[in-house]
Amino acid sequence: MILYPAIDLKEGACVRLLRGEMDQATVFNTDPADQARSFQAQGFRWLHLVDLDGAFAGRPKNAAAVEAILAATDLPVQLGGGIRDMATIEAWLGHGVRRVILGTVALRDPALVREACRRFPGRIVVGIDARNGFVAVEGWAETSEIRALDLAMRFEDAGVAAIVYTDIDRDGALRGVNVEATTDLAFALTTPVIASGGVSSLDDLRLLKAQESAGIEGVICGRALYDGRIDPAAALQILGSPAP
Structure with a gap:
């Protein structure tokens, strides 16, 4: 199972939000490139980046x-x-981004997601952010009437590389990952699922690892890595991807 350290970008800095609220941002590093180098040195094998300003603006803002x-x-x-x-998908993939995550457009324009999967196989991820089980979009500012599972099922035959499933109410709150909802989603899909939101301890990682066979490919971790609640080496060991 892959552990994805999160670098959330707001006004050029590396921050963490509380439940997606932009006015509840804690700055952890003013040099995101330095943070990326640190994560690589700690043994991580992937990076998970989010342009927070871009999510609200609808276009890249932290390029x-x-x-x-x-x-x-x-x-x-x-x-x-x-x-x-x-055009933005093509630009980022051309600049060296391995995979792009499509969230709002997965709900608003599913045809675009399907076309992107066809043109860039293995490089398109769908991000499904849920509040009380319903999909939230536009930087989590709007909550739809579509359930997370229903949206995920629409892309089962599209060739999506993975689904990133985030429980908004737990994101940044260190309340523990929503293992039950994540596992239920993974069981229902053939597309791999990446858990996100609320990871607060090594025990959370152990619980997710125990459900790996359901189809959970990885887990995204942010605040708990930044504030030292989770030791990177121990976390990578638990998930079966120790540092080289």
Whole structure:
């Protein structure tokens, strides 16, 4: 199972939000490229990047920070936030991003997701962010009437590389990952699922690892890595991907 350290970008800095609220941001590093190098040195094999400003604006807003990260490390990067059209998808994949995460457009324009999967096989991830089980979009500012599972099922035959499933109410709150909801989603799908939101301890990782056979490919971790609640070496060992 892959552990994805999160680098959330707001106004060029590496931050963590509380339940997606932009006014509840804690700055952990003003140099995202330095943070990326640190994660690589700790043994991580992927990076998970989110352009928070871009998610609200509907277009990339932290491009300079993303490009600095790509230049600073050779780790594969998956990037989400404000990617709403084919031109932006093509641009980021052309700049060296390994996978792009499509969230709002997965709900608004599913045909775009399908076309992107066809043109870039293995490089398109769908991000499903749920509040009380319903999909939230536009940087989590709007909650739809579509359930997370229903949206995920729409892309079962599209060739999506993975589904990132985030429980918004737990994100950044260190309340523990929603293992039950994540496992239920993974069981229902053939597409691999990446858990996100609320990871607070090594026990959370152990619980997710125990459900790996359901189809949980990985887990994204943010605040608990930054504040030292989770030791990277121990976490990688638990998930079966120890540092080289």
